[in-house]
Each structure stands twice: as structure tokens, then as C-alpha cells.
Amino acid sequence: MEELDLPQMQREVESLKLQLQTNREKSSVTVADLVKWIEEGVANDPFLNADLLRTNPWVEGGKCVLL
Amino acid sequence: MGELDVLKKEAETLKTQIETARKAVNDTTMEAASSGVAPAPRIQPKARRTLKGHTAKIYALYWALDNKLMVSGSQDGKLLVWDTHAGILANCVPLKSAWVMTVSFSPSAGLVASGGLDNMCTIVNISGEKPKTMRELDGHDGYVACSRFLSETSILTASGDQTCGLWDLETGKQKQSFLNHVGDCMCVALAEDQNTFISGACDSQAKLWDIRDGQCKQSFIGHTGDINAISYMPNGQAFITGSDDCTLRMFDMRADQEVMCYQNAQPTAGVTSLSLSLSGRLLFAGYDDFNCNIWDSLKGEKIGVLSGHDNRVSCTGIPSDGMCVSTGSWDSFLKIWN
Numbered sequence: 001m002e003e004l005d006l007p008q009m010q011r012e013v014e015s016l017k018l019q020l021q022t023n024r025e026k027s028s029v030t031v032a033d034l035v036k037w038i039e040e041g042v043a044n045d046p047f048l049n050a051d052l053l054r055t056n057p058w059v060e061g062g063k064c065v066l067l
Numbered sequence: 068m069g070e071l072d073v074l075k076k077e078a079e080t081l082k083t084q085i086e087t088a089r090k091a092v093n094d095t096t097m098e099a100a101s102s103g104v105a106p107a108p109r110i111q112p113k114a115r116r117t118l119k120g121h122t123a124k125i126y127a128l129y130w131a132l133d134n135k136l137m138v139s140g141s142q143d144g145k146l147l148v149w150d151t152h153a154g155i156l157a158n159c160v161p162l163k164s165a166w167v168m169t170v171s172f173s174p175s176a177g178l179v180a181s182g183g184l185d186n187m188c189t190i191v192n193i194s195g196e197k198p199k200t201m202r203e204l205d206g207h208d209g210y211v212a213c214s215r216f217l218s219e220t221s222i223l224t225a226s227g228d229q230t231c232g233l234w235d236l237e238t239g240k241q242k243q244s245f246l247n248h249v250g251d252c253m254c255v256a257l258a259e260d261q262n263t264f265i266s267g268a269c270d271s272q273a274k275l276w277d278i279r280d281g282q283c284k285q286s287f288i289g290h291t292g293d294i295n296a297i298s299y300m301p302n303g304q305a306f307i308t309g310s311d312d313c314t315l316r317m318f319d320m321r322a323d324q325e326v327m328c329y330q331n332a333q334p335t336a337g338v339t340s341l342s343l344s345l346s347g348r349l350l351f352a353g354y355d356d357f358n359c360n361i362w363d364s365l366k367g368e369k370i371g372v373l374s375g376h377d378n379r380v381s382c383t384g385i386p387s388d389g390m391c392v393s394t395g396s397w398d399s400f401l402k403i404w405n
Contacts, residue, residue, distance in 0.1 A: 009074040016081035028095040030321040041346030058115035
């Protein structure tokens with residue numbers, strides 16, 4: 001990775017100042033929210049709820065095929 | 068000290084301040100937060116389809132929103148559009164340049180985009196009798212590693228020239244340029260509201276961008292190698308990245324930091340691609356060692372493997388209804404699993 005030149009370095013510093021301003025929330029809140037969201041979605045996830053794969057588009061169910 | 072040295076010092080100070088701010092909000096771990104969650108069951112998806120048609124390494128694939136059509140790109144110089152339900156070819160788009168690295172559908176699936184070592188993103192209309200090249204987006208100074216449509220008239224690109232670009236397909240011109248990475252940009256993912264997007268690059272960083280003003284809002288560090296793949300978690304507040312450093316990582320955007328790392332006991336193969344199941348609980352990751360590992364995203368444990376390819380798994384994809392996972396490989400085949 002090449003060294004940044006002066007204008008690039010100026011932009012980098014401006015960008016870092018902006019990034020520093022980000023509002024950061026406590027991970028005890030954000031990670032808990034994420035875990036909750038995922039858990040609530042599991043029932044609708046075809047990989048984790050076998051009922052949803054009963055009609056599986058990639059498994060032949062003995063249907064007739066149009067020739 | 069010269070002006071450059073002053074700025075370098077200022078940059079280092081700012082980075083330290085950012086790390087301090089991150090530590091200040093880091094009051095839990097994913098392990099603690101998911102301690103009450105039962106581990107995901109071990110799963111063994113079966114290969115339901117093997118799609119044969121390409122004659123060289125497959126580099127990219129993309130599902131249409133109808134959850135049936137899928138497009139793949141190979142260095143045999145073709146994009147193949149598959150009706151995955153019937154297991155047959157629906158369309159074939161010959162490319163001017165065989166060195167393809169990325170493919171995607173527009174929301175209607177009437178357009179396909181491809182990009183690669185020709186430094187261009189080519190848009191082809193496939194809704195008519197014959198595929199017709201609509202636009203050649205020319206402006207990057209490096210390869211186009213990833214392209215994602217925002218709409219039928221707007222597309223985002225990630226390039227080896229270290230920038231991402233937003234393009235207007237009506238004029239063929241770049242509307243916005245995203246400069247901040249100091250390594251080749253390898254992958255992007257769009258937020259659902261399309262106001263922001265995330266990118267991964269060879270500088271080992273992932274970044275969050277404002278699409279309208281072009282500014283980098285947040286930079287995520289942790290990886291120690293090129294980031295090849297990136298995907299939002301379904302709540303849009305976190306994302307997962309896959310890297311040449313053999314790990315996947317989860318980054319929490321609200322806490323502005325890494326919260327989880329997924330690594331094999333003997334990490335020897337880089338991650339080439341990743342896809343998340345509908346709930347985000349399962350993480351499908353393609354590796355250089357020909358396998359695709361399935362991870363429990365909350366517990367950080369491997370719960371399954373998709374084996375069947377005879378070469379590197381270069382791309383994976385899950386359709387919007389989450390009903391299967393597809394893999395594409397350097398062995399020239401695509402497989403559909405569930």
C-alpha cells in the first residue's frame with residue numbers, strides 16, 4: 001500500500017474527524033437487539049424450520065412433467 | 068515536522084480516539100448475549116441440482132428476485148441465466164471480455180450487469196429476443212470486482228482502483244465516487260433503504276458510506292487480510308465479512324465495532340464468499356479449500372459443511388425467500404442445496 005500524499009492525507013484526517021463523531025451505542029443494547037431479531041426470524045427460516053421446506057421447488061414430488 | 072508528518076500524527080491521534088470511544092461502549096460479548104440461546108441444529112443440506120454448462124472457472128453468481136432465475140459468470144466468457152427449478156438454461160449472454168469477476172440482476176431481472184478485468188461494468192438487456200448490450204460503464208482505473216443495481220437505472224460498483232462508484236444508467240456517467248479505501252475494493256452490499264452501503268477491500272477494512280454525499284461514515288477494522296465478501300444481517304444493523312485471513316467477522320454498526328469472529332481450528336483456507344440464511348442465524352461461507360462451511364452466527368460454531376465441489380467455491384447465494392443456497396466453483400459447476 002503506497003504512502004498517502006498531502007491532499008490524500010488531508011482528506012484522510014477530515015474523514016477520521018467525521019468518523020469520530022459517530023454516535024456509538026452500548027453493545028449490551030445493540031447485540032441484545034440483534035440476538036432477539038435473529039431468534040424471532042428463525043421460525044420463518046427455511047433452513048431452520050423443516051415445515052417450510054415441505055413444498056421444496058428443487059425436490060420432485062412425483063408430479064407429472066409436461067413434455 | 069513537515070505538513071505531511073503533522074497530518075500523519077493527527078490521523079494516528081484520531082484513530083486512537085476512535086478506538087477509545089469503541090472500548091467505552093463495548094460492555095458485552097456475543098457469547099454473553101447469546102448464552103440463553105440454544106445452539107442451531109447440525110444440518111446436512113443435500114445437493115438438489117448440479118448446473119452444468121460453463122466450461123471454465125465460475126467467478127460469480129446472483130439470484131433474481133423471483134427466487135427462480137439465477138445468473139452465473141465464468142471465465143469461459145459467458146453469463147448463463149438458469150431456470151433453477153427446471154434445472155435448465157434460460158439464456159446465454161456472450162461477453163466481450165472473458166475476465167468476469169461479478170454478475171448481478173436488476174430488480175426486474177431484465178438487465179444483467181457484469182464486470183471484471185476490462186475495468187468496465189457492462190449492462191446487457193436480456194428481456195428481448197436476443198441479449199443487447201445497453202451500456203459500457205467506463206471510468207474505473209482498475210478491475211470491477213462487484214456491481215449491485217439500486218434500480219433499473221442506477222448501479223453501484225466496487226473497483227481495484229480503490230474506489231466505489233455510483234452510476235446513472237440513463238447517461239452512462241458516474242454520479243458519485245466513494246474514496247477512502249487504500250486497497251482494491253472487492254465487494255459491496257446495499258442497505259435496504261438505499262441511503263447507505265457497505266464495502267470491503269484489500270486494505271482489510273470494511274466501510275459504511277452515505278450514497279448521496281459520498282462520505283465514509285464508519286470504518287471497521289479487525290481483519291488482517293483482503294475482504295472478499297460482505298453481507299448485511301437482516302436487521303440492517305450489522306454485517307458479516309469474509310477474508311483471505313481465513314476468518315469471517317460480524318461487525319455491529321450501532322456499536323461501531325467487531326462483535327464476533329468465525330474461525331476454523333486450523334485456519335488454512337481463505338474465505339471467498341458468504342451468504343446469510345433468511346433469519347441471519349446461518350452463515351454459509353465458501354473457502355479456497357473447496358468447501359462451504361455453515362456457521363451458527365450467534366454461537367460461532369460450525370454446524371455443517373456443503374461438500375461436493377472439486378475446486379474452490381468462489382461464490383454463494385441465497386434467494387430472497389431463503390429456500391436454498393447455491394454455490395459456484397472453479398470446477399465450472401453450480402449446485403443448489405437445501
